[in-house]
Amino acid sequence: MPEGxxxxxxxxxxxxxxxxxxxxxxxxxxxxxxxxxxLDGRVLAGTDAMGKHLFLHFDGDEVLYVHLGLIGKxxxxxxxxxxxxxxxxxRLQGEASAWDLTGPMACELRDPSLVDAVAATLGPDPLRxxxxxxxxxxxxxxxRKPIGALLLDQSVIAGIGxxxxxxxxxxxxxHPDRPGxxxxxxxxxxxxxxxxxxxxxxxxxxxxxxVPLGGRRLASIGRGxxxxxxxxxxxxxxxxxxxxxxxxNRTSYACTTCQPA
DNA sequence: CGATTATGATTAA
DNA sequence: TAATCCTAATCGC
Numbered sequence: 001m002p003e004g005x006x007x008x009x010x011x012x013x014x015x016x017x018x019x020x021x022x023x024x025x026x027x028x029x030x031x032x033x034x035x036x037x038x039l040d041g042r043v044l045a046g047t048d049a050m051g052k053h054l055f056l057h058f059d060g061d062e063v064l065y066v067h068l069g070l071i072g073k074x075x076x077x078x079x080x081x082x083x084x085x086x087x088x089x090x091r092l093q094g095e096a097s098a099w100d101l102t103g104p105m106a107c108e109l110r111d112p113s114l115v116d117a118v119a120a121t122l123g124p125d126p127l128r129x130x131x132x133x134x135x136x137x138x139x140x141x142x143x144r145k146p147i148g149a150l151l152l153d154q155s156v157i158a159g160i161g162x163x164x165x166x167x168x169x170x171x172x173x174x175h176p177d178r179p180g181x182x183x184x185x186x187x188x189x190x191x192x193x194x195x196x197x198x199x200x201x202x203x204x205x206x207x208x209x210x211v212p213l214g215g216r217r218l219a220s221i222g223r224g225x226x227x228x229x230x231x232x233x234x235x236x237x238x239x240x241x242x243x244x245x246x247x248x249n250r251t252s253y254a255c256t257t258c259q260p261a
Numbered sequence: 262c263g264a265t266t267a268t269g270a271t272t273a274a
Numbered sequence: 275t276a277a278t279c280c281t282a283a284t285c286g287c
Contacts, residue, residue: 002268002269003268003269006268052269052270067269067270068268068269069269069270069279069280070267070268070269070270070279070280070281071267071268071269071279071280071281071282072269072280072281073281073282085281085282087280087281087282089280102280102281102282103279103280103281103282104280105269105270105271105279105280152269154269154270161268161269162267162268162269163268164268165268208268230268249275250269
């Protein structure tokens with residue numbers, strides 16, 4: 001689940017649930033036992049999300065830095081919270097809920113200066129008001145790498161993952177192999193606009209659904225029916241064949257008709 | 262019940 | 275390019 005929309009939604013939900021009051025911590029794995037003990041009883045001051053990076057600011061000038069990676073989860077448990085999984089990296093418990101972190105790529109207590117250090121490695125984030133889209137446009141139009149690789153490069157645009165890459169390129173009618181340099185500024189601006197639109201929808205729905213709802217309820221869209229080309233054999237727009245091939249180390253998906261090479 | 266797979270990213274070779 | 279980390283849902287037998 002974790003592309004940028006997931007992280008921004010978590011930042012919001014964690015703030016709403018936990019901020020302003022002391023949190024209790026719990027842990028099952030050994031690797032963050034010390035960190036959990038340090039945080040126990042501290043007040044969550046606020047949260048921040050940049051691309052796929054999540055920052056929880058605690059009173060006492062310390063930041064809990066979390067990156068979920070491929071398989072990490074941060075799940076809400078209404079109180080009384082169930083017995084945690086043996087894999088629990090960290091539980092943060094507030095007055096009405098507990099949040100269980102499992103499988104993250106990173107879970108570290110750091111100095112607040114880390115936020116700026118991470119920001120310096122990232123391209124503009126379509127979900128942030130302070131994003132500078134022209135940086136994305138310039139990076140793409142200057143590169144000979146395929147647009148499919150550039151969209152996954154977090155230093156070019158922050159927060160896009162494999163699902164949004166496939167779906168945004170399909171919505172734009174662009175083939176993943178098109179070199180960045182071959183695109184017009186207008187085409188790249190359209191990619192940015194689609195990224196903003198789709199990621200915002202993702203935050204709102206807490207789920208990636210790029211097909212038009214057409215009056216249907218979100219809950220009625222089945223698993224695998226949510227996308228035009230990602231993990232599809234046939235394009236959900238025109239019914240033609242979807243071709244799978246590796247671009248930028250990951251499987252890319254493109255409709256032979258909607259996304260001509 | 263074991264094998265496979267995944268919406269990520271870094272490090273080593 | 276390949277190996278590695280980490281977990282849980284899904285799939286085939």
